[in-house]
Amino acid sequence: MNSNFPLPRPLRKSTSLSPAKTLRIVMLGQSAVGKTxxxxxxxxxxxxxxxxxxxxxxxRHAAIMEGEFVNFEILDTAGQEEDSLQIEEKIKWGDGFLIVYSVTDRCSFDEVMRLCFLVNHIHSNSKKVGTDQPPVVIVANKKDLEFDRMVSTDDGENLSRALKFPFYEISARDCVEDTVLVFSAVYNEFIKQTATSPCPFKKKTVSKLIEKIPKIQANSVLASSGRSFSFNSFKDYTSE
Structure with a gap:
């Protein structure tokens, strides 16, 4: 796993920060691979x-990346079978992409190639800023489940080299730093690939499909006095 990207610092007030930018990230991958x-x-x-x-x-979550104040908007997709128009609208909405599979599920690994192709194809046809390749990071999750492993680290690295996208093998359960690292990586990929654009963070139109997806402000979750919440009660935090 590559660990060259610096971790973002905790938020603190500073007069030297530039105005906040918004970065939209789409989580892609089959159901139950650990995107949520x-x-x-x-x-x-x-x-x-x-x-x-x-x-x-x-x-919606705010963090400081490389001295820049960034508002993340992270679309956590369900990973269910859906029609091509739905997946196209979600990919068009995003600035960067985390494509996730589980090391315990060979089918989820096989799906990565198709998802990368879709992102590349839709990205190239939507006239986004930057280079020919969109900001994509491939993430292998659940490396803590070693005895259930069906996809080797070499498999992931070989796919990463073939597709020319960064690759990280992580455990969301065991290590919070791993999750910070992959979001930092997709942010850095986006910055690198839009460095030649005068305005890489462009406001996009939002489709009716995206407008229907519930939104959660991270601050409301963090300020819940340590309340334990399940994903069956997301409506408690939904704000339109």
Whole structure:
């Protein structure tokens, strides 16, 4: 696992920070690979193992990356079978992508190639800023389940080299730093690939499909006085 990207510092008030930018990240991958666990671990530092895999949510979370104040909007997709128009709208919405599979599920690994192709194809046709390749990071989750492993580290690294996308093998359950690292990685990929653009953070139109997805402000979750929550009660935190 590559660990060259610096971890983002905790938020603190500073007069030297530039105005906040918004970065939209789409979590892609089959159901039950840990997309929600990775997202919530990054935002709250908690690991939640019990959730509804059919829910889709957009999380809003602020962090400092490389001295820049960044508002993350993270679309956690359900990973269920859906029509091509739905997946296309979600990919068009995103600035960067985390494509996740589980090392305990060979089928989820085989799905990575298709998802990378879709992102590349839709990205190239939507006239996004940056280079030919979109900001994508491949994430192998659940490395803590070594006895259930069906996909080797070499398999992931070989796929990463073939597709020319960064690769990380992590455990959302065991290590919060792993989840911070992959979001930092996709942020850095986005910055690198949009360095030549005068305005890489562009406001996009939002489709009716995206407008229907519930949104959660991370601050409301973090300020819940240590309340333990399940993914069956997301509506408690939903704000339109």
């Amino acid at each position: 666990a990775i997202t919530v671990r990054f935002i709250t530092r908690r690991f939640i193992g019990d959730y509804d895999p059919t829910l889709e949510t957009i999380y």
